Amino acid sequence: MRIPRPAVFLLSSLLTAAAAGAQTRDVKKIYGDFCANCHGASFEGGSAPSLAAGVWKHGGDEASVTRSIRDGYPQAGMPPWNAILSGAETHALVVYIHEQVVARERQHLTFAHPADNLTAQSELYAYRLETVIPGLQEPWSIAFLPDGRTLVTEKKGTLRLVENGRLQEKPVADVPAVDTGGQAGLFDVVLHPDFAHNGWIYLAFADPKKSAEGRNVAMTKIIRGHLRDGALVDQQTIFQAPLETYRPAGGIHFGGRITFDRQGHVFFSIGERGTKENAQDLTRPNGKIHRLQDDGRVPADNPFVNTPGADPSIWSYGHRNPQGLVYDAATNELWETEHGPRGGDELNLIRKGLNYGWPVATEGIDYDLKPITYMEPSGQRTPAVTTKDGMEPAVIDWTPSIAVSSANIYTGDLFPKWKGNLFAASLAAQELRRLELKDGKVVHQEIIFKGIGRLRDAITGPDGSLYVLLPDRVSRMIPADAK
Ligand code: HEC
Structure with a gap:
């Protein structure tokens, strides 16, 4: 040399x-x-x-x-x-x-680009992708009713009903008004674990309001209601943030996922809404994972119920934009995925009361390739570090970012070797990733397919297939030899 x-x-x-x-x-x-x-x-x-x-x-x-x-x-x-x-x-x-x-x-590297009715190969299975609900606009989330009907949220604020395999033209009526600019919209739709008896349907959405100064602002809100005669009735507010924590409408980082644990607590995610320091501020709901009773009451054993000034529904904090949240009933683990800035997309194992670091500790850097900086309470601007004592490192850090949008555990029977695996969908990288979990760690990661569109969600259906939400449709993955 x-x-x-x-x-x-x-x-x-x-x-x-x-x-x-x-x-x-x-x-x-x-x-x-x-x-x-x-x-x-x-x-x-x-x-x-x-x-x-x-x-x-x-x-x-x-x-x-x-x-x-x-x-x-x-x-x-x-x-x-x-x-x-x-x-x-x-x-x-x-x-x-x-x-x-x-x-x-x-x-x-080449990745599978599965198209309808063509067989593609993954590490463990050959599968086919088939369109089940065409004609959608940016579907965000899907919920399967026990009577065979299906609900789908579209980001633009509509809750759609699929009956007898057909997408009903008229959206479900009386869904609250939703802010839909920027990253705002109608987000998750999730059934109560005991839906068969109580019929509760939970929705997360960007709630539009006027600020005290008369500006248009929005914040993530959680409600529940019953589906009756094509309308959402009996609506109850489960979580609504104080008006001063609302941020400009049409803005960024709403989070918006909902999941339930075995005891029937409802967990949901709220992003920091573009003011990153708020993720570390326990008086604000921004940048947090929250936990409530199914009717919105604060559980007595939440971590910050005795912290003066703290929002008592906070379960964990230091999150940027958590758009994936899933409780794994088999392992009793709560998994979360969140968007980092440039780099620093994360998979986190969420535990009670812990700080997940944003924006003090992150592997990410800013979009202009400059380091992330944040404002100390003293007014001093400080650059972020990658790890810090007392702050949880991610289980997986995706750098470069894939724009991870959802996390779900596969629980079906059609792909037995996938059982208990976590499926993460991604927007910008358009990837479906399969993660094998063991003792709170990821032991193997596979990109199942890539490049067929921004992927909003991947979730097990009642038929055991894996449903994927693409920009204009819902498709499902079935084993290649299935009829
Ligand atoms: C004057 C020439 C020179 C400059 C300038 C230079 N490098 Fe290097 N770098 C080398 C050489 C030669 C090696 C191989 C060292 C060896 O073989 O052990 C190397 C090795 C490295 C390695 C280790 C690679 C490995 O295989 O493990 C890294 C990382 C690296 N450089 C990064 C940088 C970065 C970042 C900069 C700019 C800030 C930089 N280098 C500037 C000459 C240079």
């Missing part, structure tokens, strides 16, 4: 740049200024090896790459960068390098 320019020279010329300000610099520029010389302008390698090949001499995991960059290998011509790059900048570089690796890998 050609001997690179002496590290000493590089160091002296660059120290000025570091001293220039505590401001974090653009990571692409850092790479171009400090690394491209040796590692190649397009990561192709040069006097030094390519950093995008996925082949590592000193280890490719987060900690190893960070160490390589900070300490360097001066004997081998790799300068140490710890005097020049801040911790946050180094972290941003590691994320950026990992994005290149994944991009390269994906160029060489």
Whole structure:
């Protein structure tokens, strides 16, 4: 290998740049200024090896790459960068390098693109995808009634009914008005675990209101009601946030998933609504997983019922935009998925009263490749770290992000080897992922298919097939040899 320019020279010329300000610099520029010389302008390698090949001499995991960059290998011509790059900048570089690796890998991998009635192969099963409910607009969630009817929410605020296999033209009447701009909409529809006896249907949606200043604001709200004569009747509010926690209408990060545990508690997720600091603020419902009795009363054993000022329905906090939430009845575990920023999508195992870190501890960085920063209560702006004592690390961190949208446990009989696996759907990456769980860890991950549309949900149907919600329809996966 050609001997690179002496590290000493590089160091002296660059120290000025570091001293220039505590401001974090653009990571692409850092790479171009400090690394491209040796590692190649397009990561192709040069006097030094390519950093995008996925082949590592000193280890490719987060900690190893960070160490390589900070300490360097001066004997081998790799300068140490710890005097020049801040911790946050180094972290941003590691994320950026990992994005290149994944991009390269994906160029060489092919994924199944199942189309109607064509057989596709996954690791454990050959399957077919077939359309069951066409003619939908951005379906968000599906619920199967014991009498064979099906309810589907559409983001645009309509609750649709499928009867005798046919999508009814008229949406269910008397569903509350819903804010539908931006990420707002009608979200989850879930049946009470004892629906057969009590008929309760739970809905999560972006509730539109006027703020005290007269601005249009919205916040995630949970209600329940009965379906009677094509209308949602007997409506009761299960959770409504105080008006001052509502954020601009048509905004971001509503969460909006609902799940029940064995004892009949209702859990639901609310995103931080775009003000990330709120995720750490126990007086606000934003950026939290909540737990209530099925009728909305606060359980006496919730973690913050005795904390002065705290919202008593909070079960866990430090969440960004949790759009997946599922209780696994077989293991008594509560699983959550949430959207990170750039990188830092998470699968979390939710436990009572714990802090899941956002925005203080995250693997993600900002969309402009700058580190995440947040405002301390003192008014000081602080860069995020990747891990912190007292904050739960994710079970899985997806960096680069896949835009994970849902989590469900497969409980059917049609694919016996999938039983107990967690299926995560994704929007931007358009992936269906199967995760094998063991003792609160993920022991294997498979991308079942990719690239047939933004995937909002994947959930077991009463027939044992796996229903997937695509942008314009609901389809189901059945074994290839099924009739
Ligand atoms: C003067 C040339 C030079 C510059 C500039 C340089 N590197 Fe390196 N880098 C090397 C060489 C040579 C190696 C191989 C070291 C070895 O073989 O042990 C290396 C190795 C590495 C490794 C370890 C790779 C592995 O296989 O484990 C990483 C990570 C890395 N560099 C990142 C960076 C980053 C990020 C920058 C910019 C901040 C940078 N390097 C700038 C020369 C350079």
